[in-house]
Amino acid sequence: MKTLLTGGTVVSMDPAVGDLAPGDVLVEDGVIVEVAARIDAPDAEVIDATDRIVVPGFVDNHRHTWQTAFRGAGADWTFAEWAVAMHGTVKPHYRPEDVYAGTLLGRLEALHSGVTTMLDWYHVAGTHEHEDAAVAALRDAPGHSIFCLGAGWGTPDPVDSDVRRVRDVLPGDGPVTMALGLRGPEATDLDTVARELKLAAELGLRTSLHVDLTTGAVAELHAHGLLRDTTTFVHGNGLGDEELRMLADAGSSLSISPDVELKMGFGRPMTGRALAAGLRPTLSVDDVPSAAGDMFSTMRTAFAVQRGLDGGLRSRDLLSFVTLDAAASCGLDARTGSITPGKDADIVLLRADDLTVFPVTDPVASIVSAGHPGLVDTVLVSGRVVKRDGVLVDVDLAALRTRLLASRERIAAAAGIPLDGTWRPRPSSE
Template identity: 40%
Template sequence: MSRVLLRGAQVITMAPDRPDTERADVLVEGDRIAAVGEGLDGTGAEVVDVTDRIVLPGLVNAHLHTWQTALRGVGADWTLADYLGRLHGSVAPRYRPEDMRIGTLAGALSQLDRGTTTVGDWCHNTLTPDHTDAALDGLRASGVRGVFLYGTPYSAAYPLRDVDRLRGGPLLTIGMAIRGPQLSTPDTAVADFRAAAERGLVASMHQSGGEPGPGWEAVRAAGLLSPATNVVHGAGLTEEWFKTLVDAGASVTCTPENELGQGHGWPVIAQLLRLGGAPSLGTDTDAVTPADVLSAARIALACGRHHDHREAPGPFSLEATITAKQALAWATVEGARALGLADRVGRLEPGLQADLVVLDSFGPDPIAAALYARDVEAVMVAGRWRKRDHALLDVDLGAVRERVRESAAHLAG
């Protein structure tokens, strides 16, 4: 069994029973965290000096369409209507299986490069089983930890037989990307929720099209809301519905830059916090917004604070109502919970998977330094280095870039 000892870092474990930050060592044995503490024994281990570095759990991007990565930036000036009409209406049908594979691979590698070790890959362009298999192959080839949320194009029915044939792996979990109550008839919404529950899978869905439709009430009446329910955006939900979701243990994933820029609605950070909940975070689509989870955390934090400033009795709030550590939790602990992986990732604790990030960053407040970090020095997934000394490992980036350019040229044609 391989052993790696990270020596002397400023560690942010995100564990509830430890300090916010601490000077400590992190011992990795095999694919798991073995210990976190001062002066750990490094006998037989590769000892890595990370003095003046910050070590924290790998980031979690809970909502991302990696299959769109080859079209990075093409929709910088698109509204939500433009995105749906142009990308889904015109470009998505042009995808070949190889476009799905290279987009997914490139998107996942980009996430690793930025410190994200777990991706909730919301894949809803599965035109054929070959397209699905190619996307899965790209995710596996990247070395990222992934929850493959299997979806369908907006015009297609949900084929459960395809879900049932898919297989996960050591780093790969299968989930369901369903249309959800807002975009389905009540009977279909209930059937999709029930199918996910019977299979023990996370059911993730979009909600940003106005007030809750009748499908939502049908799902609630059937008693199908649970911690395996993941709502993306949440715009339009009422206070009552947010309470229902929080009480059920369901998760809400915000993609703040996309939501603000494209018109989904104001990020629902304040509503969740007011009821004792918390958001997970995603970046949505590289075609429109940067795929950087720390940027999403900073924007989400600003949105939540802005709401509290507006609600304050004076011109602004006299205290920071939301902390930087909460924003880091949204990008780690809450993301893991949203994807059904809270027992595996999101914290640096003995027994959990060794998914971690080394930041070449410093400052008087390590939490703030981590939140505002720009330089990801190293990334480990399941005890294996995926990035060292500022460079991704075990990948021919030149070949990946060339295939991405070829794919983009075909899709833009």
């Protein structure tokens, strides 16, 4: 099957391909086969990309979709309040069906806003039924997803047999694959970290690790030879410059969630310091109770903060952070992250005629400075159109909305919390 995207403004994110205005992209059997100013393919299905900016699908390498039902509830919360609310108050009442509903709606939301690849950092509950519900939801959403089986925050720690069980379900060659969420030296001993890294290597899994405000965590891992080029460190606002260089030297990745970090008091996003240390940072949403669930707002926050600090970064840097750099952090840069012949056809068409961006003078600057989910007209995942004319394809959103609302109401009632915006969790220190 062939599909021809024709007449769009192509921002390939591949220096060898460049940008084309106008340009065509030919897809065959889910793979990009040609990118050129003009392609003649009379036997292809044609998608008219006139007045569209054609970009690689976004990659979000750190999101907790199980929290989707409580969207916006934590806009005013501190980090301590969020921890009490989500992990201490509502999480104990999650059933497998609640995990499924939140995960599915969260993944569809990401897809709706152009995220074709997403790592779902799972730490909601420790039963096999809960894990299976999350995996099933990711499979039911038409995108590339990585199920990152994590622990901590009151969730029972997965033992080797749990990890192996999920790995057997997700062998690594389908649309949903697996990663392992590490606890790290802030939450466990170094022998456990070493054991988990060994298990991940044996099973061919990449790993992800939260390091929030504690300085010294990376140095401790470095001193014990536990830094890997397959690990993504999340946040890292407390890391020193030398620790950032350790990550760069090890080939590790850094995922920055600028909206959550600023609002919850972690500190300034680490984009500038990471680049200075030789790291290519990536961006992620983290959670929607506290922040928006799209990469446009994430890029804009990171861009504005760093420009305000030192005038550094250019808009193309930000777009790279959520495409090619993020794909590399997931070990997928050979398959996605740029519009390159031979890669999967993970492609997003953005409306250039929308009044919020029209007229488009610089397409990359327009995306980063003024982009929003309303611009996302068409989304292809491995060449399959999963969103067309602004609407997700073959998705019963009305039924899913009803299901998620029922889930939220049941959990809130069981937890004894109001849903009228008056609830403020109280950390034990207050």
